Amino acid sequence: MFLxxxxxxxxxxxxxxxxxxxxxxxxxxxxxxxxxxxxxxxxTPASLGAALVVLVCVVVLQGERRRPRRRGGPRSARP
Known part of the structure; x- marks a missing residue:
């Protein structure tokens, strides 16, 4: 474990x-x-279901981190 x-x-x-x-x-x-x-x-099927939930959460979080963020908001946009 140390290594x-x-x-x-x-x-x-x-x-x-x-x-x-x-x-x-x-x-x-x-x-x-x-x-x-x-x-x-x-x-068991329950443990497989829990594992699937964990994997889906990881994939969703990774997708959120890769998506570019928009700067500013509706107030900062000038016509």
């Missing part, structure tokens, strides 16, 4: 905290996947 922190912080430095930090939200999904593959855990 994993070096890789994590190196990735944060290269990709930016706001962008790479969102990937941490996929941790429950990856934990579910690896527990099924490595430990033979049973994956």
């Amino acid at each position: 994993g922190f070096f890789a994590w912080y190196a990735g944060l430095a290269r990709g930016g905290v706001a962008q790479v930090g969102q990937l941490q939200l996929t941790q429950p999904v990856l934990t579910l996947l690896w527990s099924a593959v490595l430990l033979g855990e049973t994956v």
